[in-house]
Amino acid sequence: MTVNREIHLASRPEGWPTADNFRLVETEVPTPGPGQLVVRNQFMSVDPYMRGRMNDVKSYVPPFALDAPLDGGAVGEVVAGEGNGIGPGDTVLHGLGWREYALVDARGARRVDPTIAPVSAYLGVLGMTGLTAYAGLLDVAAMQPGESVFVSGAAGAVGSMVGQIAKLKGAALVVGSAGSPAKVERLRALGFDAAFDYHDGPVADQLRAAAPKGIDVYFDNVGGEHLEAAIGALRLHGRAAICGMIAQYNATEPPAAPRNLAQLIGKRLTLRGFLVGDHGHLRDQFVQEVAGWLREGRLSYDETVVDGIAAAPDAFLGLLRGDNLGKMLVRL
Numbered sequence: 001m002t003v004n005r006e007i008h009l010a011s012r013p014e015g016w017p018t019a020d021n022f023r024l025v026e027t028e029v030p031t032p033g034p035g036q037l038v039v040r041n042q043f044m045s046v047d048p049y050m051r052g053r054m055n056d057v058k059s060y061v062p063p064f065a066l067d068a069p070l071d072g073g074a075v076g077e078v079v080a081g082e083g084n085g086i087g088p089g090d091t092v093l094h095g096l097g098w099r100e101y102a103l104v105d106a107r108g109a110r111r112v113d114p115t116i117a118p119v120s121a122y123l124g125v126l127g128m129t130g131l132t133a134y135a136g137l138l139d140v141a142a143m144q145p146g147e148s149v150f151v152s153g154a155a156g157a158v159g160s161m162v163g164q165i166a167k168l169k170g171a172a173l174v175v176g177s178a179g180s181p182a183k184v185e186r187l188r189a190l191g192f193d194a195a196f197d198y199h200d201g202p203v204a205d206q207l208r209a210a211a212p213k214g215i216d217v218y219f220d221n222v223g224g225e226h227l228e229a230a231i232g233a234l235r236l237h238g239r240a241a242i243c244g245m246i247a248q249y250n251a252t253e254p255p256a257a258p259r260n261l262a263q264l265i266g267k268r269l270t271l272r273g274f275l276v277g278d279h280g281h282l283r284d285q286f287v288q289e290v291a292g293w294l295r296e297g298r299l300s301y302d303e304t305v306v307d308g309i310a311a312a313p314d315a316f317l318g319l320l321r322g323d324n325l326g327k328m329l330v331r332l
Contacts, residue, residue, distance in 0.1 A: 045328075124157055134286045
């Protein structure tokens with residue numbers, strides 16, 4: 001096979017992205033040079049942070065280039081080339097998704113074991129998603145046994161992991177918010193003590209009903225009204241791990257909330273943003289502990305899978321709309 005299909009960024013979105021911002025392009029399958037691998041991607045990830053990279057603004061990662069393939073987490077089989085102890089037949093995790101075949105520097109690939117878990121798990125529960133949940137809850141927010149935890153966007157890939165890890169680590173109360181009745185039911189099945197649909201009324205009121213004595217830890221995937229409600233509910237010396245603010249990624253005006261930041265002073269609150277890349281030192285510990293929970297059946301994960309590279313833009317747009325349960329993936 002000589003044809004490689006990839007998704008390019010055709011134009012920069014203004015507000016919500018549309019299908020017109022993407023273009024399907026055919027190229028040739030690349031040829032590896034010294035120390036390079038050609039990987040036939042099996043699964044690729046679409047993630048909320050990618051929306052920010054579509055804007056031409058300075059951030060913690062460079063913006064996507066126009067008329068060039070996007071990138072992101074992917075897992076696949078090496079079909080040509082070798083380097084860094086990796087060669088044909090190996091399954092690797094790397095950062096060049098949004099294409100069927102990727103030319104990867106062997107030093108930028110990590111071999112994974114497809115016999116331990118399905119390869120898609122290395123993009124989710126055993127990958128960046130899982131480490132984000134693990135590091136954010138236990139390292140950034142420093143959750144302790146007996147504490148009360150609130151998770152926004154709790155039916156998503158990261159949020160669903162946060163709630164389960166909190167329970168496994170001894171949280172007294174875990175509350176999650178989600179965007180549909182079906183997602184709320186799923187959170188209860190995953191062991192959340194309470195869950196609510198944020199469409200059903202003000203988040204602050206629903207959080208107060210679920211956690212009348214307040215919360216100690218907030219894991220933020222949403223921002224906006226959710227962050228304001230959490231600040232109001234946090235107890236003295238409460239901590240918030242700020243992972244994402246998907247509520248405002250497509251906004252064209254500044255957010256109205258939170259309007260109660262002054263409470264940080266009297267309550268001595270800590271709101272700390274973080275990037276998973278800063279917590280690589282926890283990877284081995286994370287994989288060992290989470291793999292154990294998976295083997296024992298104590299932790300569950302959901303995947304929403306869309307088929308085909310041509311459907312990748314729709315998968316990304318669906319992620320922003322909240323169409324996914326758990327991790328949104330594209331099977332290639």
